[in-house]
Amino acid sequence: MSVDALSSSTALRAGTTVASGSPRVEQTSVSTGQTSAVNRGGQVRRAAFVQAAGSLLWLPQAGLLSIAVGQIATGNAISGIIWLAAGVLLIGIVRALIDALGNRLAFRAARAALSELRVDAVAVLARRSPLDPDRIASGAAASILTEQAEAVVPYLARFGPARFKATVVPVAILLCVLPLSWAAAIVLLVAAPLIPVFMALIGWRAKAASEAQLVEVGGMNAFLLDRLRGLATIRSLGAVDRTAKRLRDDAESLRMRTMAVLRIAFLSSAVLELFAALGVAMVAVYVGFHLLGQLDFGTWSGRLSLSEGLFILLLAPAFFEPLRELSSVWHDRAAGEAALDALRKLAVGGTEVPGAKNAKGHQQKTAVQSSGTSAVQIRGLTFRYADKQLPVFEDISFDIASGETVALLGPSGSGKSTLLALIAGLAPLECGEIAIAGLSLATNAMEARKKIAWVGQRPHIFAGTVSANISLGRPNVDGQAAEAALHQSALDNVANARGKAAIGEGGAGLSGGEALRLALARAAANAEASIILADEPTAHLDSETANDIAERLFAMSKGKTLVIATHDPVLAARAHRILDLRMAFSRSGI
Numbered sequence: 355m356s357v358d359a360l361s362s363s364t365a366l367r368a369g370t371t372v373a374s375g376s377p378r379v380e381q382t383s384v385s386t387g388q389t390s391a392v393n394r395g396g397q398v399r400r401a402a403f404v405q406a407a408g409s410l411l412w413l414p415q416a417g418l419l420s421i422a423v424g425q426i427a428t429g430n431a432i433s434g435i436i437w438l439a440a441g442v443l444l445i446g447i448v449r450a451l452i453d454a455l456g457n458r459l460a461f462r463a464a465r466a467a468l469s470e471l472r473v474d475a476v477a478v479l480a481r482r483s484p485l486d487p488d489r490i491a492s493g494a495a496a497s498i499l500t501e502q503a504e505a506v507v508p509y510l511a512r513f514g515p516a517r518f519k520a521t522v523v524p525v526a527i528l529l530c531v532l533p534l535s536w537a538a539a540i541v542l543l544v545a546a547p548l549i550p551v552f553m554a555l556i557g558w559r560a561k562a563a564s565e566a567q568l569v570e571v572g573g574m575n576a577f578l579l580d581r582l583r584g585l586a587t588i589r590s591l592g593a594v595d596r597t598a599k600r601l602r603d604d605a606e607s608l609r610m611r612t613m614a615v616l617r618i619a620f621l622s623s624a625v626l627e628l629f630a631a632l633g634v635a636m637v638a639v640y641v642g643f644h645l646l647g648q649l650d651f652g653t654w655s656g657r658l659s660l661s662e663g664l665f666i667l668l669l670a671p672a673f674f675e676p677l678r679e680l681s682s683v684w685h686d687r688a689a690g691e692a693a694l695d696a697l698r699k700l701a702v703g704g705t706e707v708p709g710a711k712n713a714k715g716h717q718q719k720t721a722v723q724s725s726g727t728s729a730v731q732i733r734g735l736t737f738r739y740a741d742k743q744l745p746v747f748e749d750i751s752f753d754i755a756s757g758e759t760v761a762l763l764g765p766s767g768s769g770k771s772t773l774l775a776l777i778a779g780l781a782p783l784e785c786g787e788i789a790i791a792g793l794s795l796a797t798n799a800m801e802a803r804k805k806i807a808w809v810g811q812r813p814h815i816f817a818g819t820v821s822a823n824i825s826l827g828r829p830n831v832d833g834q835a836a837e838a839a840l841h842q843s844a845l846d847n848v849a850n851a852r853g854k855a856a857i858g859e860g861g862a863g864l865s866g867g868e869a870l871r872l873a874l875a876r877a878a879a880n881a882e883a884s885i886i887l888a889d890e891p892t893a894h895l896d897s898e899t900a901n902d903i904a905e906r907l908f909a910m911s912k913g914k915t916l917v918i919a920t921h922d923p924v925l926a927a928r929a930h931r932i933l934d935l936r937m938a939f940s941r942s943g944i
Contacts, residue, residue, distance in 0.1 A: 397463035402515035405456030409523045409676065411449040413530055416668040418442050424661030456515065464510035471506070471694075472499055475701040485772065485781040486705040487739050493579030497571055498696045506697070509690020512683040520676040527673045534662050535644075537652025538637050542673050545633030574604045630674035637670040708782050708799045729885055729915040730754040730777055734786035737776060745784070746772055752933070756791075756884070759908070759916040761926035764935035770919035773935070774887050777917065779803055790885065807877035809907065811890040813869055817859040820849040824875045831879045839879035842910055843871040844902070867899040874903070878910045885915045892925055904928070 422438040476499065482489050524546055532539040581588060581597050588597050641663045643649045650657070658666070731753050738745040746769050754760050762770045775781060777788060779795040779802060788795045790802035816823055824839055825831040840849050848868055857864060864872070870891065877886055891907055892900035904925055908916070918929060926932050 398460055398467075398510050398514045399518070401456050401460035401463060401511075402518035403456075404452060404459060405515045406519045406522045408449050408452035408456060409519055409672075410526055411445050411452070412672050413526065413669070415442055415445040415449065416665055416672070418445070420661045420665040420668060423664055424659060427660050457511075460511040460515050461507070464507045467510055468503060468506045471697050471701075472503060475499060475697050478701045481706045483705045483707050483781040485739065485775055488705075490700060491576040491580070493576030494573065495700060496579070497575035498693075498700050501575075502571060502693045502696055505686070505689040505693040508683065508686040509693070513680075513687045513690065516676065516680045516683050520680040523676045524673050527669045531666055531669055531673075533654070534666060535640075535652050535658060536654065537640055538666050538670075541636045541640065542633060542670065545629055545636070546673070546677065571608060574601075574608055577601070577604060627678070630678055633674060634670045638667060641667055705781060708779050708795055728753040728789075729756040729758070729791055730917070731789040731792075732777075732786070733788075735776070735783060735788065736785035737772070737781070737783055747776075749786070751786075754915060754917060756915055757913060758931065759911065759929040760918070761929035761932045762917065762919040762935060763921070763923065763926045763932050765921050768935040770921075770935060771889050774889050774917065774919050778806055778808060778887055804882055806885045806887060807880045807883035809870075809873045809877050809886065809888040809891050811870075811893045813873035813876070815857055815860060815864060815869055815872060818856055820845065820857065820872070823857060823872055824879050826876065828880070830882060835879045835881065836875075839875040842878045843875040843906055845871050845875055867895055867903065870895065870899075870903050871906075874906055874910065883914070885917070886911050888916065888918045890920055891918065892920070892922060900925075 418438045418441045422435040422442070425435050425438075426432075479490070479495060524542075528539055528542055531542065578601065581601070588594055640649065640652060641658070644652060644658055645660065645663050647657075733751050735747050735750045736745055737747050762773060764770050776783065777790075779788070779790075779799045783796075791805055793802040793805075795802050816826075820840070821833070821836045824836045840846050845868065848864075848871075873891075877883065886907075888907060892903055895903065907918075908928065916929075918925065920926055
């Protein structure tokens with residue numbers, strides 16, 4: 355398996371360049387995705403204009419309808435109002451079409467904006483170094499990108515247009531009612547502000563509840579994914595009941611937080627309906643008593659006609675309709691803003707894989723001064739984790755010759771895997787430089803990684819056939835190379851037995867030894883790699899399988915450079931040279 359596939363193929367398309375002797379760890383954040391989201395926001399606003407225009411068509415429709423009823427009440431013939439009825443029908447059809455068009459435009463723009471935000475967040479995540487201590491858990495990231503992120507679509511598609519309509523339509527209706535009756539306009543004007551005030555008060559609490567719910571969902575997903583990965587360990591330790599209890603407790607906590615969000619949503623709807631019903635009822639009472647002659651005030655001059663009174667009555671519910679619609683999507687706002695905040699936090703970069711940003715560009719192929727036939731050169735290496743004060747390695751220098759086998763010996767936590775990851779270029783250095791076959795990782799990380807293959811102690815197996823898991827979509831690994839790698843790693847029988855049958859995600863259906871053999875086959879299939887990095891290749895295996903894996907690893911590394919990280923002195927003794935990290939490099943015991 356090449357180092358390009360170690361973190362992910364996307365991870366190596368972006369990154370950081372660290373100059374020798376100049377410590378610099380770039381912190382990146384979303385820029386392209388946010389700009390695209392702003393552009394999509396313009397499309398959502400245009401959709402809101404279209405929807406508002408459709409709602410405003412109710413004004414002429416209500417006017418024609420009230421005139422028609424007034425003429426019927428005065429005894430005019432039905433034939434005289436046919437054109438009015440036709441106008442009402444025509445405007446209704448146009449209004450429905452415009453409203454449908456606005457909804458479709460808003461949904462498409464919202465969906466496109468979410469897709470761009472997801473792509474940008476995934477790109478930033480993929481650039482994060484595996485050694486970044488602040489890297490978000492896989493389960494939490496998956497929950498945000500899939501389940502939680504979907505709340506952005508109704509927020510952009512529904513809340514934005516609803517808020518715009520709630521701003522424009524009531525004002526237009528008020529301007530139509532005011533010339534007819536100042537009393538009815540005052541009733542509407544007094545009732546309207548109470549709704550957004552109470553909704554805002556409730557909305558603050560709704561947003562906090564939604565954020566708490568999203569955090570609970572992300573934590574529960576991360577916990578579940580972690581436990582599923584370690585299910586065999588949980589069973590062996592007899593911790594199944596304890597894990598199930600923890601999961602039940604988390605589910606109960608999530609249920610309570612979800613119900614809290616729903617209670618707030620129902621409360622906001624109840625507040626709206628109360629004030630909207632009161633406002634419409636007061637307008638209806640005033641118009642009714644005015645037409646009966648019981649109230650002779652509220653108009654600029656004279657009495658309201660039946661058509662004018664009916665026009666006001668038809669507009670009163672429409673005055674509160676945008677506010678009612680805004681209330682129905684108020685919960686979408688709370689959930690959507692919480693999801694957007696989660697996506698933005700997810701897309702804030704940290705420690706990045708060197709050279710990934712320049713993957714699609716042209717890296718400057720600058721070679722360092724090579725000492726003989728060195729495959730790996732390390733000069734003045736200093737590295738520390740972001741959350742640690744003491745360095746893991748401080749000002750170390752050594753060479754690994756071409757064709758040499760070197761064992762990094764030390765107990766767990768001595769820095770073996772960290773040093774392998776630094777040689778693979780999976781994290782920027784604080785100070786110093788590493789060169790692979792004369793190519794500096796600071797300036798030619800992508801070219802240097804092509805010369806490296808990686809064998810990890812827990813290789814990730816993708817859902818698919820054995821051959822697909824060996825080739826990993828690499829163009830330089832054809833069927834013949836995959837078949838040769840299968841034979842070299844003693845996976846022929848497994849491949850023949852399975853045929854085209856798929857392996858489960860995470861290696862379901864394979865033993866630990868077979869998974870390690872698959873990792874060996876990935877490395878063997880990479881003919882371009884001249885350096886093999888093996889991280890604890892025999893750990894967690896029985897002695898017979900471990901010996902066979904070691905034999906095949908040394909056999910396939912003939913003519914190549916092999917660097918093994920191990921705490922097994924027997925395996926280390928087979929190497930040409932042993933570097934004991936406890937004595938030579940480790941400073942902090944990480």
